[in-house]
Amino acid sequence: MDWQTLATQLFGAGHGITRDGDLLRGTVEFDAEPLTVIGTTDHAPIGVQLALSQARIVLDTMTRHPGRGILLLIDTQGQQLRRRDELLGINRAMAHLGMCIDLARRRGHRVLGLVYDQALSGGFITSGLIADACDALPEAEIRVMRLPAMARVTKLPESLLAELSESNPVFAPGVHNYVAMGGVRKLWQGDLADALREALAHAPTDDRRAEDGAARGGRRMAAQVMQQVLDAP
Amino acid sequence: MNQPGLETLDYALPGTRPAGAFTPVLVGVVGSGNLEVLLEPAAGGDCRVHVETSARGFGAIWSAVVSDFHARHQLAGVQVSIHDMGATPAVVSLRLDQAAQELKP
Amino acid sequence: MTTSYAECSARERLALLVDTGSFHEWLPPAQRLTSPHLAQLGLPAAFDDGVAIGRATLGGHTVFVAAQEGEFMGGGVGEVHGAKLVGLLKRALRGRPRAVLLLAESGGVRLHEANAGLIAVSEVMRALLDVRAAGIPVVVLIGGANGCFGGMGLVARCADHVVMSDIGRLAMSGPEVIEASHGVEEFDSRDRALVWRTTGGKHRWLTGDCDTLVEDDVAAFRTAAIAALSAAKPITMAALEEEHGMLAARLAFNGAEAVALWAAQGIADAARVPDLDVAAVTALGAR
Numbered sequence: 094m095d096w097q098t099l100a101t102q103l104f105g106a107g108h109g110i111t112r113d114g115d116l117l118r119g120t121v122e123f124d125a126e127p128l129t130v131i132g133t134t135d136h137a138p139i140g141v142q143l144a145l146s147q148a149r150i151v152l153d154t155m156t157r158h159p160g161r162g163i164l165l166l167i168d169t170q171g172q173q174l175r176r177r178d179e180l181l182g183i184n185r186a187m188a189h190l191g192m193c194i195d196l197a198r199r200r201g202h203r204v205l206g207l208v209y210d211q212a213l214s215g216g217f218i219t220s221g222l223i224a225d226a227c228d229a230l231p232e233a234e235i236r237v238m239r240l241p242a243m244a245r246v247t248k249l250p251e252s253l254l255a256e257l258s259e260s261n262p263v264f265a266p267g268v269h270n271y272v273a274m275g276g277v278r279k280l281w282q283g284d285l286a287d288a289l290r291e292a293l294a295h296a297p298t299d300d301r302r303a304e305d306g307a308a309r310g311g312r313r314m315a316a317q318v319m320q321q322v323l324d325a326p
Numbered sequence: 327m328n329q330p331g332l333e334t335l336d337y338a339l340p341g342t343r344p345a346g347a348f349t350p351v352l353v354g355v356v357g358s359g360n361l362e363v364l365l366e367p368a369a370g371g372d373c374r375v376h377v378e379t380s381a382r383g384f385g386a387i388w389s390a391v392v393s394d395f396h397a398r399h400q401l402a403g404v405q406v407s408i409h410d411m412g413a414t415p416a417v418v419s420l421r422l423d424q425a426a427q428e429l430k431p
Numbered sequence: 432m433t434t435s436y437a438e439c440s441a442r443e444r445l446a447l448l449v450d451t452g453s454f455h456e457w458l459p460p461a462q463r464l465t466s467p468h469l470a471q472l473g474l475p476a477a478f479d480d481g482v483a484i485g486r487a488t489l490g491g492h493t494v495f496v497a498a499q500e501g502e503f504m505g506g507g508v509g510e511v512h513g514a515k516l517v518g519l520l521k522r523a524l525r526g527r528p529r530a531v532l533l534l535a536e537s538g539g540v541r542l543h544e545a546n547a548g549l550i551a552v553s554e555v556m557r558a559l560l561d562v563r564a565a566g567i568p569v570v571v572l573i574g575g576a577n578g579c580f581g582g583m584g585l586v587a588r589c590a591d592h593v594v595m596s597d598i599g600r601l602a603m604s605g606p607e608v609i610e611a612s613h614g615v616e617e618f619d620s621r622d623r624a625l626v627w628r629t630t631g632g633k634h635r636w637l638t639g640d641c642d643t644l645v646e647d648d649v650a651a652f653r654t655a656a657i658a659a660l661s662a663a664k665p666i667t668m669a670a671l672e673e674e675h676g677m678l679a680a681r682l683a684f685n686g687a688e689a690v691a692l693w694a695a696q697g698i699a700d701a702a703r704v705p706d707l708d709v710a711a712v713t714a715l716g717a718r
Contacts, residue, residue: 174612177687184603188588222553276550315514322518325457350461357502409475
């Protein structure tokens with residue numbers, strides 16, 4: 094779904110979200126409450142610049158609008174794959190974005206992520222995955238890496254990975270697998286505004302993902318291992 | 327199409343030198359051309375060896391390496407568990423000996 | 432007589448770093464908490480899933496520690512590996528050690544466990560930030576041959592303090608992935624000097640992306656880790672604004688070459704930096 098359609102369905106035609114390059118930003122009104130919207134579009138690669146632009150909005154929200162909810166709209170191909178960004182410390186810039194979002198949460202801002210198109214790798218870790226919770230549209234795609242690159246790095250045949258990607262939840266890119274694993278809280282079916290309403294009301298503020306993964310059967314060991322560490326003599 | 331799979335091999339050799347009780351010993355690292363060996367106390371008088379390896383088809387060589395190891399150490403009441411990623415027989419023997427060495431008081 | 436940190440296994444580093452004999456392991460190898468995902472790929476598991484965690488003392492202070500084994504699956508974070516790290520961090524909230532030490536050597540998400548690894552890394556990040564919010568410093572040590580990349584490169588920069596050797600590397604994407612994506616002109620992954628200028632310890636020290644630069648010596652890492660026990664930096668609005676300003680200023684530099692960046696920072700004779708020893712580079716970046 095393109096961001097304009099999404100924004101209109103959620104907030105109406107005069108939603109106030111604007112696009113600046115790959116960056117989406119705006120203040121919307123939802124159920125008579127203002128919400129900060131930050132996001133990316135066009136499968137944006139997240140470089141130092143775009144990470145900082147998003148962080149700036151989070152920081153400004155904390156300073157100027159204490160307590161205001163933040164909605165992250167996610168469509169990214171992951172981190173920008175350029176030597177310049179590595180030189181300038183893209184990992185630090187992205188970690189900074191993550192820490193800004195995390196501080197906002199600790200200061201009482203509700204932060205929700207929505208994958209509305211694609212989410213890959215680092216671009217997802219420091220946005221949706223560090224929010225209070227991350228939801229997704231049913232047609233969204235979440236991946237760690239595209240198959241050819243994965244085949245190169247793992248030295249596993251691309252054909253094998255493709256086969257596993259069809260059915261194995263650990264590899265398959267569909268959001269249903271991320272729901273099963275606990276990474277995504279819920280898929281937005283039906284009326285999108287109702288789904289947002291529900292998310293704002295019920296998304297947890299602590300990290301429930303390992304529990305969810307165990308309950309839903311997609312990640313059977315994580316929660317148990319965490320508990321075993323806590324209980325170890 | 328290539329269907330990968332681990333090969334599993336098991337051996338049980340009667341030993342003459344009981345290892346008694348000891349804290350499990352781990353040597354080595356699972357990496358390309360390398361292996362890890364975990365040594366634990368086990369009931370009974372055998373030296374039991376369990377191998378999981380990604381390098382398939384070398385059963386005869388594993389047999390020989392395990393027999394030679396047992397001839398050197400004659401351990402009884404131990405479980406040797408191996409995760410292997412294509413180590414050479416020399417490296418396997420070295421790790422097994424390193425593990426056995428840690429049993430000596 | 433020095434002991435190369437890079438050449439040690441994770442367990443060897445841990446044993447030599449902490450006070451002698453003080454390491455008590457949680458979920459040791461004999462518990463066989465191995466990956467449920469590797470066998471289907473024909474790959475052997477590791478008894479500790481590539482990370483040893485536990486409690487130790489460092490200079491007499493109780494610390495919780497984790498050491499990633501770079502040789503196993505490139506140190507990649509899988510479901511169990513990640514859960515061990517999260518468990519350790521959660522336990523720190525209860526046990527309140529002096530610090531949590533992470534001996535990081537990792538390519539990031541373990542691709543062989545893809546989705547599970549991605550979620551795991553994110554859980555580690557959140558748990559780490561909970562520990563910092565509780566006032567317990569998190570110190571990351573980076574000095575393995577595989578460096579600290581991907582999701583772990585993000586985790587590292589969420590810590591209070593990063594110690595690197597000149598052999599260590601800290602970055603997001605590996606040079607091979609960048610080259611595969613945008614060509615050898617963008618990043619020649621076989622040019623080792625280029626790779627280390629762009630992502631290695633000396634560069635990260637000069638730009639401030641690591642807090643201490645040490646020789647490739649376990650004793651040097653130990654000394655730096657002990658000093659870092661008092662380096663807790665609370666995450667506040669003021670701290671994040673300062674960080675933001677510093678990062679934003681970097682964008683004023685237009686190029687992609689380290690020597691030019693160092694020169695722009697005012698470092699004299701920048702081209703010589705790769706040839707200088709750690710002490711000399713430390714002095715150049717002194718703050």
